[in-house]
Structures are given as structure tokens and as C-alpha cells.
Amino acid sequence: MSNNKKVLIVGGVAGGASAAARLRRLDENAEIILFERGEYISFANCGLPYHIGEVIQERDALLLQTPEGIASKFNMDVRVFNEVIEINRKEQKVLVKDLKNHQVYEEPYDYLILSPGSTPIKPPIPGINEAKNLFTLWTIPDTDRIKSFVDDKKPKSAVVIGGGFIGIEMAENLAHRGIKVSLVEMADQVMGPIDYEMAAILHNHMKDKGVDLILKDGVKSFEKEGKEIVLQSGKKINTDLIIFSIGVRPQNELAKNAELKIGKGGGVQVNEYLQTSDPHIYAVGDVIEVTDFITGNPTMIPLAGPANKQGRIAANNILGKKEKYIGTMGSSVAKVFDMTVASTGNNEKSLKKLGIDYEIIHIHPGSHAGYYPGAFPISMKLLFDRKTGKIFGAQAVGNEGVEKRIDVIATAIRAELKAYDLKDLELTYAPPYSSAKDPVNMLGFVADNMVNDFVETFQWYEINDLLDNDALVVDLREEIERDLGNIEKSIHIPLGELRHRLNEVPKEKIVYVYCQVGIRGYLAARILMQAGYKVKNLDGGYKTYEAVYR
Amino acid sequence: MSNNKKVLIVGGVAGGASAAARLRRLDENAEIILFERGEYISFANCGLPYHIGEVIQERDALLLQTPEGIASKFNMDVRVFNEVIEINRKEQKVLVKDLKNHQVYEEPYDYLILSPGSTPIKPPIPGINEAKNLFTLWTIPDTDRIKSFVDDKKPKSAVVIGGGFIGIEMAENLAHRGIKVSLVEMADQVMGPIDYEMAAILHNHMKDKGVDLILKDGVKSFEKEGKEIVLQSGKKINTDLIIFSIGVRPQNELAKNAELKIGKGGGVQVNEYLQTSDPHIYAVGDVIEVTDFITGNPTMIPLAGPANKQGRIAANNILGKKEKYIGTMGSSVAKVFDMTVASTGNNEKSLKKLGIDYEIIHIHPGSHAGYYPGAFPISMKLLFDRKTGKIFGAQAVGNEGVEKRIDVIATAIRAELKAYDLKDLELTYAPPYSSAKDPVNMLGFVADNMVNDFVETFQWYEINDLLDNDALVVDLREEIERDLGNIEKSIHIPLGELRHRLNEVPKEKIVYVYCQVGIRGYLAARILMQAGYKVKNLDGGYKTYEAVYR
């Protein structure tokens, strides 16, 4: 054996192909073999739903690199249709099955990189295997199957099971093909990474787009070869097509059988160098357990950005300069019909579960200057630590400029800026793009006011309790806004009249004020506080409340 | 006099109105008087060009707040048509001229905030005052005048003098009204905040959009009441309309006469609390000299974002918690027909002038995944310090997602992240929005490679010299790309053939490689370096070179 390192890679897509490319750039002489059990490497997983929806018309567009292309460009051995079936750690070799000729052979390694990804969860629901119209979506062949089904069978109706990224993208793309779509989700909301009141905006939008949204219900069984779905609630749905997308699990079998350490969630455990419990084996991508950058807890975050970056880092650690992977935040974005939803970091649900104290801000600023055509409100939520200012996470839903704001906050989190530091960010401004006080700055202003006890807030989910306890709730909006919907039992004093009508507001009680988005409530809070009142402002205003109760 | 503070504010728009609003929120009892010599306060300066272009149809949309509205909402005394004409520092009062009844009166203050803004520069060019069709654009009345001229006189041709933000926005908006536009600019490029090769992309785009772009030429005189413009070069242009927008200067007269300290560029000097040399007088907005956040040097940055934020900070320092203003970076964005240009921090021109050592990166990544429809390349430039990694500035030009990337980098700069830290940013990714390796990550990867001596680059402006000195330049692209244009005297070895054709490349000389955008050049550099060559890769590839020499 020469001095040149021999590196084997399992999995030829996001993490694997990125690692392979970087390895070659690091070392012209390393021997690199890329094993992929499927026919394709380097394909655009994330584009698959859009090809089914014919938004991406050409199937070829999904194939970013051919095996031959990568092999020649990077002078490496690319073996498609070759599945690694066993790792022999002691002898540092893998057992590979050539799926074309069914032969099994050994391949020794100096280093091994695992990037086998994850696979859709498919629990043994009665009838699931008999359902002839049921598909999961993960690979190019999956895509081909679903697309042919849609093209040939021309289904009129479809049911998507599961309201995560892929479920929602499929709902949109099937609707785009003219199919009537129902979406069934066990939880009370779609899009797990965001909180309920934020998802409520998406619920409303999806319903407006004709999706039959069935929340808090799961599948009990598939009947009539999938032509009928029976839900836990007893409800039955007839359907021509089923997309099953309730989540993924890491493909950890190779690692498990080789007795590499596996985390509770099933992810292969790695150290900060992305090294598994065997120093000759690295693992990256969907298959690994990562550290939550914000809480430091172990978690699973199956996303392409982290997989690509981890591939590069693993390669560096094997053939280049040592580099640490500093954790994942779960920054993500999805298109939901005409809307965009994006988030980064932790949501309220998970902070609650972890018992972490947090402050909440909801705002609804315009995507750009209101006077320039095409501005839409973005609903944003920021979670942070009152004591330290640390940002826990952020969520945004809107039509335009949504992911831009989350990217900025993700950068701030990574750089450990505080919530109130967001007010100082000097972001670009011209009327078609933003406002002189960017939405992210606004979050910073509001955070600044909160930590300085300049205003106290209450949340949409406290209102029912407050009303039950005869709290004093004041609507500060104009008559016309109030007529379009208001919180029952609230009294009405428009902000403009407040200074003159203070005598109508009893001093003994906490005054719960609200307006449409929270700004007038804040202004009223300032007036009332300085007049000796104890005041709380409805965070996010009637707009956040209404999204839930519409 | 009561214990309540009396604060006077000069100027009722970006900085002034923001300060006033914050003052009231800080203190219900403060006496606040807002002086504005014009008819309007709180108007959308930045929207003015778009109203002339009828993109913003309603004039009222530009008036964000009425004097009465602000007065009642914030319980303050708003005095439009009142010009502050003198500051009597010793007695802490100002002299005010009521422009309606021409009376002059005094108003005492505890604190004074100056936010008088800037004003268009109008040098004594022969004929400038006689030109009846010549306008500058800064206020609502200016807008009314230009819009009526366009509406009534229906000019067929217009000349915009000055290629800054406002000049370019006016060129676009006049073109939008069907007017044939020429743009005359003294410098060799439009849009001063970016560098020449980046502006070259805009030059090409503006020409494609029918703008007659006249660079490196200035106005010598206006003839025939402005119907004819004679340029320094001798060239004459006939025109129906002239927009004169060569820049602005701070309205520092009040401050100067009151003997407040003024900087070299004419800006009122303030300390980090935005206090002038008189502790009772604060100044904000276009009129002040700010500290460049990156270099620490004094500079003038007349932008709305900083003005708004400074207004809030000045208010805090007068009636609330002390707060420092930590400098300006000049983050800005502009729409240029179908393109967007954005930048933050220092450009190469200014770094060169300051004698600061810097590294340069040019890349041209797609605005989002190439396989999802509608992706366009963004041309980006990053400037940073090789030794410390400090980011000096960034520039981007493209069609979509341009200002998003600059906002992320502006955040990184503010948080003092290093250039190579950009590779670790976890930005949101789905095909309609970005790539798994976001363009900002790409800048980070390339920076990482540069500081680790993984690749050396050369710049577009070195090529002519290199060719004069018979340098060895290798074109790595495919035949078909080469046919569309190439660097003369370059030899041709497509990247795919390089490993087998190393014998054709002499070892004695530095090998200057280039490809279309720089990636293949980088791959080739890795191959050649490891084979013992000294190599340099053309930064930004042929695409950057071509933008200049097209």
C-alpha cells in the first residue's frame, strides 16, 4: 500500500458528494471511492416535489452531476448500484454488494465517511402495503413513480399524510397539477418547526387555496387498496392518490451493526470533528445526531445545508486542517403556495418542554415600505432570554422578504448577538426592499423596550382566561377596525382619545390593551404606565389573535 | 419653568420625526416642539422618484404622517412652515421664522436636536439658473414640480446629471414614463459605493434598457435655457428635461453659525452619544459626520436607516437610558431597472486610498438553486483582511436575492465575524430561495481557501499587463464557451483534460488559469499546485473580466 490515503464514502448525494469533491481538492493523490446504491448521485432531493408539480419541467435538471461527470472531474471512482452492506471495523474494510451483478466484495479503507441519509418513516398501518396508490417521496425513482402515476392515472383527488416540509410541498405541487388535495396531520398544526399561532396563518392560506386541511387526526387504516382512508376519528376519505410523508428516520443500520455509538433519536453520534466512536469513521448528514447550536442538546436536523457543510468539514478533518462543526440551528424555509415560511433556532414549544424561560415578541411589519407597491405584512416571532438577551429562535410567515429576515437573525444567532442588538443592524434600505427601520430592527427595538421594562406584554393564549376572570381589556383601534372583529367584552377607547379619557379607565385593575399589530398598544402602554397604571399590551395585537381564532 | 424638559427639534422627517416620537414615548410630560420649514413632515423622501415614475400612483402615499396626525398621536407641538434661523447657545434658545406670516420669534430649550438633513449640490455652472427645465429632487414640492413638468410638457428626452442612487432611480422612472434618457456622469462609473467592475454590470444593463450612458464627462454649460447641454468633452446634447443630482451636502449653516464643531466634509461633529460640541445640542441624520464602523474614520453617509436610528438614540440620550451610536457602514440598496445593486462597508477604491491591505473575492453564484425556475446569477465581491479575517465590505449585483446576501454580510460585519466564518452561517435553504451552499457561504469557503494558501488569485485589471509581459494564460473552459469570447493569447486546455495534458504546461512560468466564474479555475489550481506548479486563478473568472470589456 502506498502512502496515499484511501477514503471510502457511503452515499453519493448531499453529504457524500460534497465530502468527495473536497477530498479531491485537498489531495490529488488520495484514493477516493464513492459508493451509491441507487442509480444517481448528486441529485436535487429538494427539487423532487417541484418536478412532480411540473414547476421544474425537465427531469434532467434534477441530476446535478452524472456519475461519469463527477468521476472524471474529480478523478475518483464512483460506484453507483453498489451498496455498502457491512463495516468491518477491525480490519478497516467494508463489504459491498454490486446490485447489478449481485456480487459481494470487500474494499479496505484508511478512512470511511458515512452519508447514507435518512428514509421516510412507514409504520405498519393496516393496509399500507396493499395500498396501490400510496407513495413516499425521497429519491428519483420515487419521483418517477409518482409523476407517472399523476401523468397516466390523472388522479382527481389526493391525500397527503403529514404536514411537514415535504407534505406541504407535495400538497402545493399536486394542487398545481389540478388535483383536489386533502392534508391529514396528527398534530394540531402543520410545519412543526414553527409555533401554533404562526402555523395558523398557513392553515388559513392553505384552506384559501382549496386544501382540505384535517388536523389532529391520524390514519387508522387504508382500505380498498388505498382508495379509502379511515382516520382515527372515524372519518373516511376516498382518494385516488396518497402521499405518505410523516417524517424520516436516519439510515443507521450500517453504523448500528458495526456497533458505532447511536443516540436516542437513532442518529449516529459524532464528536465535534464529525468523527464517530471509531476514529477512522466519520459520519455526516441526515444520519447523524447533531448538537443544537443554541441549547447544546443533541438533536436530529435532516437538512441539506448542514449535510453539505458537514461533508466539507469531514473531508478537512481527514485530509486537511482540523475543523470543528459548531452545531446546527435548523434554519429552514419553505414555499407554501403564495406564502413563505422560515425559521431558525428553537420554537416556543420546545423551549417550554426544556423548561427554559423566554420572552416572546410578535410583530407584523411590511415586507417593504408600505407606499411602494406590493408590500405585504410579514408575521414574525422572536424568542429570547430576558436576562442575557440571548436569541433562542425566530419564525416568520409572509409573502415576500420572509427568509431574508430569518437569514439575518440566523447570522445574529451564530454571532451571538443579543436580541436588542438587532436594533443596531444596519441593513440595506430602499422602498422596494425594506423600510428604514427594517423588520429585524423592529424586533430589536421591541426587545430593547421589554428588557428595559418599558412595556409588558401578554399573549394571545392568555386571553380566554383573562376574559373568564373579568379582566379589563381595552381595544385601542378605530371604530371601523373594531367592527371587523374584536375581542369580546373589551371596552373601546381609540388611542387618539386615550389621553382625554383616562378617567374612564379604573386604576385598580391591570389594563390589558390591544390594537391591530401591537404598536398602538405599546403607545397606549407608555401613556398609561406614566399615568400610574399597571398595563399589559397584547403581543402581536389582534392580528396574531385573529390568525388563531379566524 | 417646570421640571419637565423642553426639547426642540429642527427638521420633521427621518431623523427629526423619529426622535420626536421616541421622546414622547420616553416621557409623557416633556415639552416637545418639532420645527419644519416645509409644508410636510414625515414624508417618504425615498419614494419620490417612484411617484414621478407613477410606480407609486398616489401622492398621498408619500405623506406618512400629517402634522396634525403626529401632533395628536404624540401630543406634541408640530410647527410646519417654521424655520429655525439661529441658535443662541448661551441663552439656550433658537430664533424661529414663521414663514407664513414672516414673524420671527424665540423659543427656549433644555435640549435641541438638529436633523435638518442635506440639500442637493448645485454648483455655479454657466446657465444653470437660466435652465427652465432643470430640477433637483429632494422634497415633495420638488417632486410636484418635476411630475407636473412631465405630465404637462410631455418631454421626449431627458438628461440626468449624476449617476448616484437618485440619478439612477430617476433615469429608471423617467424611462418608465416613456422618456428617452441620457445619463451623464463625471466618474468612469455610476453608483459610487461599488467598484468599477461591479458597476460595469449596471452599465451594460442600463444601456440594454435604452439609457444613453455618458461616463467620464461633465457639464460645461447649459445653453438655450437648458434645451442644450454642453459637456466638458465638447459634446452637445439637446434635451427637454434635466435632472441635476450630483450629490448632496449637509445643511450645516445653523450649526456653523452657532460655532458648533464641523468636520472636514462639512458634517456636524458629534460624540458617540450624538452630542455636538455643545452638550445641550444633539445632531442626527444627513447633517452629521459619522464614524465608519469598519475603519473608524470620519465619513458622511446620508441614508434613511442611520437617520432613523440616530433619532431614536438621541432621544434616549436626552430623556432615557444613555446609548452609544456605534458607527455607520453605509449598507445600501437600489433598484436599477430589472437589477438590484447592494453594498455594505468599504469598497476597493476607498481601501486603496486608505492604504489598507485587502484580499478580494468575486463570485457569481445563482440567486437560488439552478434547477428551480427563475434563478439568475448574483455577482458578488467581498473585501477582507488576510491577516485578521476582518471583513471590510461587500457588493452584489443581480436580479433577485441580492440585498438579502448583503444584509447577511452587514450583520456579520456588525458582529465582527471573520470572512471565513461566512462558511459556517446556517442560512435557510429550499430551491426557490437559495442553494444548500448559499452564496454567502461560498464567499466564506473561498476566503477560507485563500487564507489557507489553498489558492492564489489574480484580478481582471492585471490581465492586460500580464499579456504585455507574455504571461502564460490558460483557458479551462469548453470550446463552446471559448468561442463566445476569450482572453487573447490564452492557450486552451479544458479542465477535464488538464490531468492528462500537464506535459503541455511549462513548469518554469507562473500559470494564470481562468474559467467562466472561477470554480474550474480553482479546481485546476488545486491540480496544478499539487503537481508542483505556481498557479494563479482569475478571480471571478471570465464573467468579471467580460463585464468590464464587453
Ligand SMILES: Cc1cc2nc3c(=O)[nH]c(=O)nc-3n(C[C@H](O)[C@H](O)[C@H](O)COP(=O)(O)OP(=O)(O)OC[C@H]3O[C@@H](n4cnc5c(N)ncnc54)[C@H](O)[C@@H]3O)c2cc1C
Ligand atoms: C423531497 C425532499 C425535499 C427536500 N427539501 C429540502 C429543502 O428544501 N431544504 C433542505 O435543506 N433539505 C431538504 N431536503 C432534505 C435534504 O435533501 C437532506 O437533508 C440531504 O439530502 C441529506 O444529505 P445526506 O447526504 O445525509 O443524505 P442523502 O442526500 O439522502 O444521500 C444519501 C445517499 O446515500 C445512499 N445510501 C444509503 N445507504 C447506502 C449504502 N449502504 N450504500 C450505498 N449508498 C447508500 C442513498 O441511496 C442516498 O442516495 C429534502 C429532501 C427530500 C427528499
Ligand SMILES: Cc1cc2nc3c(=O)[nH]c(=O)nc-3n(C[C@H](O)[C@H](O)[C@H](O)COP(=O)(O)OP(=O)(O)OC[C@H]3O[C@@H](n4cnc5c(N)ncnc54)[C@H](O)[C@@H]3O)c2cc1C
Ligand atoms: C429622492 C430621494 C431618494 C432617497 N432614497 C433613499 C433610499 O432609497 N434609501 C435611503 O436609505 N435613503 C434614501 N434617501 C436619503 C434619505 O431620505 C435621507 O438620508 C434621510 O431622509 C435623512 O434624514 P434627515 O432627518 O437627516 O433629513 P431629512 O429627512 O431630509 O429631513 C430634514 C428636514 O429638515 C428640514 N429643515 C432643514 N433645515 C431646517 C430649519 N432650519 N428649520 C426647520 N426645518 C428645517 C427640511 O425641510 C427637511 O424636511 C433618499 C433621499 C431622497 C431625496
Ligand SMILES: CC(C)(COP(=O)(O)OP(=O)(O)OC[C@H]1O[C@@H](n2cnc3c(N)ncnc32)[C@H](O)[C@@H]1OP(=O)(O)O)[C@@H](O)C(=O)NCCC(=O)NCCS
Ligand atoms: C454537486 C456537488 C458534488 C458539488 O460539490 P462541490 O464541488 O463541493 O460544490 P460546488 O460545485 O458548489 O463548489 C463549491 C466549491 O467551489 C469553490 N468555489 C465556489 N465558487 C468559486 C469561485 N467563484 N471561485 C473559486 N472557487 C469557488 C468553493 O470554495 C468550494 O470549494 P471548497 O469546498 O474546496 O472550498 C455536491 O454539492 C452535490 O452533490 N450536491 C447535490 C446534492 C445535494 O446537495 N442535494 C441536496 C440539496 S438539493
Ligand SMILES: CC(C)(COP(=O)(O)OP(=O)(O)OC[C@H]1O[C@@H](n2cnc3c(N)ncnc32)[C@H](O)[C@@H]1OP(=O)(O)O)[C@@H](O)C(=O)NCCC(=O)NCCS
Ligand atoms: C413616521 C415616523 C414618525 C415614525 O416614528 P416611530 O413612531 O418611531 O416609528 P414606527 O411607527 O416605525 O414605530 C416604531 C416604534 O414602534 C415600536 N413597535 C413596532 N412594532 C411594534 C409592535 N408590533 N409591538 C410593539 N411595539 C412595536 C418600536 O419598538 C418603536 O418604538 P421605540 O422606538 O419606542 O422602540 C418616522 O419614522 C418618520 O417620520 N418616518 C418617515 C420619514 C423617513 O423616514 N423618511 C426616509 C425614509 S423614506
